[in-house]
Amino acid sequence: MSNELSGKKALITGASRGIGRATAIRLAKSGAEVAINFVSNETAARDVASEIIAAGGKAILIKADVSEETDVQQMFSVLQERWGNLDILISNAASGGFRPLMAATPRNFDAAMHTNVRAFMLLVQSAMPMLLKSTGNRKVVALSSHGSHRALNDYALIGASKAAIESLCRHMALEFGPKGINFNCLLAGLVLTDSTRGITDVELAHHESNARMLIGEGRVLQPTDVADVIHFLVSSSSDLIQGQVITVDGGMSLRL
Secondary structure, eight states: OOOOOTOEEEEEEETSSHHHHHHHHHHHHHOEEEEEESSOOOOHHHHHHHHHTTTTTTEEEEETTTSHHHHHHHHHHHHHHHHHHOSSEOOOOOOOOOGGEEEEOOHHHHHIIIIIIIHHHHHHHHHHHHHHHSSSSSEEEEEEEEGGGGTTTOHHHHHHHHHHHHHHHHHHHHHHHHTTTTEEEEEOOOOOOOOTTTSSSHHHHHHHHHTSSSSSOOOOOOOHHHHHHHHHHHHHHGGGOOOOOOEEEETGGGGG
């Protein structure tokens, strides 16, 4: 384990699987104490914590539905009592479902916007008192995707929510950047996770995305690749990166 993030307290939402899991493990390996947020799969969340602790790291579990204001408030009450301050916030939990617009209902729309956009706002609002108690580098990273600016099949609601997240992130940088907090988005290419397997023909799309990457043959975009860049964005090396969207897709999006 390295000690670059030693003493830092990090909350990762949706950390029981996929990119969230990889990020929790990566930050813990660098010395951060991580809070693993989950909403339903406690077994998977415990597995993440066990792996971190077995490697000599520190981790706690927090069950909360980030789309619910009371859950978010209770989560930060626990963190306030346990830690008192917060250095790193990763807004990773996402939902919305994959469906064409004509099959989307107002309830589907609300679910996508609440779990993705509203949750990001609530997380930052609730985290701000704890972030302001910390000194040194304080970082907030939200996950986005190519659907924020490109039209993808069955992705309209999630894509719209990701575009809103990117806009929120820029405005948060404007409001809170002068207080010494960095806000950035990480836009990840298509990674095969439990949450993306609902995309139509996802295996084919994943193969085609990897084939379009400009980094040599045989490389596949993995959750750990995304976690490595998140680690950079929460480290002191990124202090002058503010209000940006950083793309991690191996150059795939450079091709039309």
